Amino acid sequence: MDFFSDLSGKRVVVTGACGVVGRWIVDAFVAADAELCLTDAQEAELSAYAGEVSLGTGGFAHPADLTDEASIEALITEIGRRWGAADVLVNNAGIYPSGFLLDISTAEFDRIFSVNLRAPFILTRGIARQMIEKGIKGSVINISSGAARKMRRTVVPYCTSKTALDRLTKGFAIELAEFGIRVNALEPGFAAGSSVSSLTDEHINNTIAAIPLGRPSSPSDVANGLLYLASDASSYVTGATLTIDGGNSIGSLAVHQAKKHPL
Template sequence: MEFKGQSVVVTGAAGVFGRWIAAHFAREGAVLCLSDRRADQLQAVVAELKLDPETTLTHATELTDAASILDLAALVKQRWGAPDIVVNNAGLYPKYGLLDIDVADWDRIFGVNLRAPFLISREMAKLMIAEGRQGSIVNISSGAARQMRNGSVAYCTSKTALERLSKGLALELAPHRIRVNVVEPGFAPGSEVSTLSDDYVERMKKRIPLGRTSGPEDAPAAIAYLCSDKASFVTGAVLSVDGGNSIGTYESGELGKTPGTA
């Protein structure tokens, strides 16, 4: 019960990673504010995780709408005064070629992946400062921040910017003892909106050096570490939890061969 009595805000809580993150903190005794644009799915998460509906906050947040984000912050202030932990998990990963993407789609990707974490971090940090709370913010990025992907340049660029923003927030919030860090989760089946075929998942698994996809405890455990007292001297860090995928990929069966042999 490492986080017993602490309050945690999780955005994108109805998605795969969001549910895993919420479940981890709930098991560790935290009270949760679950944010997602899909209100019905939030109630499903509350039921699935057997959360207390009396103490669990839910908010249908439209992350491209600044007023909706301010409303989320107002709910947190009303019920908790301030959060202890904020996890900006929500994100968009659409596929658009740079010659085909229109301005509205570009703006929506950056609105959800960059502007929303900025606004949420700013508003929640203001609450923490007003309450004298030494909080923690974790922004969820991706290995795409390090390497461009064909057809996903807008996504990659937004995640690179998010990591720079996180370092800036860490610098400016340090005097208030509010720590800001980044986690880059690895590939997880079903983590995208689109359905992933078994063949695609197997091909991706073979490219990951540790030979498996991300499980329900991998990224959440790393996030929890960064929010815990164990990481009290860690801020502005980027932690890859991807089975080594960010350092390079290979096809299984290629290791151990003598150079020059078939």
């Protein structure tokens, strides 16, 4: 990791900073000596967490509701006011509610896409504009999922939103390439626990049992891939998806009883 572990002075924005993977991402950039802008919808939790980690000389925390365009734009404006522009954007925030398509409401469907797809679009567009204005050849990293390629019952909207996020990643990559801005996706392995989506013990145990390499993701797994995509070590990489999931997205060791609709 030494080849790309020093990001001294790089200004990094992390959404969904208070979640499990979010904290791993923050820890990776803290260790790499970056300056951080942390954002999360959970304002009290964000404030407490920001006080626990080193955000760097110009670092700050700013809460944002990613279902609200005005809140996202306020975050972008604050980044511009404080930094002029970021060097790295990590679109990490995501929600994973469970429900059969026959039962899920339109409002819930829209909420999933607002957080998982619409917010990364708005943030990438706004922060890329700032990067272009300041002449920064930055990096955008979208946190995707193996669910983008492997459909799962009861979480179809989530899977669909991640498939769309992968296409959005490639779309931004091809349109921002002329400005030297790279856009990639990272698929982290399974990590139990989230500030916004709870999982049962049965689901957690079954998922881990099915992973070919036999374990869930660790913080260092995510950190190694993330810092690679954020650094100059990946200067010729754009529009790519880096999968670090123990083989979970390519096949399963366990055959689970499919959950059936109660009808």
